[in-house]
Amino acid sequence: xxxxKHIAIIMDGNGRWAESKKLPHKEGHKEGAASVEAIVQxxxxxxxxxxxxxxxxxxxxxxxxxxxxxxxxxxxxxxxxFTEDKYKDVKLVFSGRRKGLPEKILNKLDEVIKAxxxxxxxxxxxxxxxxxxxxxxxxxxxxxxxxKTKITESDIEKNLYQNLPSPDLIIxxxxxxxxxxxxxxxxxxxxxxxxxxxxxxxxxxxxxxxILAYSKRNxxxxxxx
Numbered sequence: 001x002x003x004x005k006h007i008a009i010i011m012d013g014n015g016r017w018a019e020s021k022k023l024p025h026k027e028g029h030k031e032g033a034a035s036v037e038a039i040v041q042x043x044x045x046x047x048x049x050x051x052x053x054x055x056x057x058x059x060x061x062x063x064x065x066x067x068x069x070x071x072x073x074x075x076x077x078x079x080x081x082f083t084e085d086k087y088k089d090v091k092l093v094f095s096g097r098r099k100g101l102p103e104k105i106l107n108k109l110d111e112v113i114k115a116x117x118x119x120x121x122x123x124x125x126x127x128x129x130x131x132x133x134x135x136x137x138x139x140x141x142x143x144x145x146x147x148k149t150k151i152t153e154s155d156i157e158k159n160l161y162q163n164l165p166s167p168d169l170i171i172x173x174x175x176x177x178x179x180x181x182x183x184x185x186x187x188x189x190x191x192x193x194x195x196x197x198x199x200x201x202x203x204x205x206x207x208x209x210x211i212l213a214y215s216k217r218n219x220x221x222x223x224x225x
Contacts, residue, residue, distance in 0.1 A: 013198030
């Protein structure tokens with residue numbers, strides 16, 4: 001089977017999952033965190049090399065403060081899990097703006113990134129306080145501070161938050177069919193897979209369905225074959 005090397009996921013539907021069960025939103029986020037663990041494990045088993053997860057966008061700060069605080073605490077607890085032995089082959093990296101994130105999250109990110117540095121089986125790219133337009137803007141501004149007067153595509157690629165291969169497959173759960181400011185530069189030739197499954201219900205078998213769908217596609221990258 002032709003498998004993607006880099007899968008990126010827009011994890012959508014936690015709130016709707018909770019509402020459908022007449023539960024508070026935090027229960028949807030809690031179950032969504034369980035899906036993160038399940039998908040990371042399946043990615044490891046399937047020898048996926050990079051997994052990018054859209055965990056928290058720059059727009060998500062507009063949510064109720066109590067919900068944001070809960071999400072930050074849940075994130076800290078989830079980060080701790082990636083130092084456990086079952087994730088011993090997972091390297092954590094971070095894409096997003098550090099400014100605006102709580103100090104405890106930055107400290108935990110730095111701690112786990114340092115602890116997992118050098119691991120090679122799977123790179124888990126956590127997109128947190130992330131926006132694609134902001135990423136491109138930050139890359140250009142970084143180049144300008146370096147004195148660049150003529151900027152190439154290669155220059156921008158090298159100055160994105162992470163120097164990772166572009167995603168082969170982008171998955172969005174919950175039935176929505178848009179990128180929502182996610183990996184706009186990197187998604188130029190990505191394949192897309194949309195599912196109505198809400199993120200808390202998206203588990204390993206659902207990821208396998210997406211991988212199977214990808215394996216049947218003919219990627220031409222603009223050329224005619």
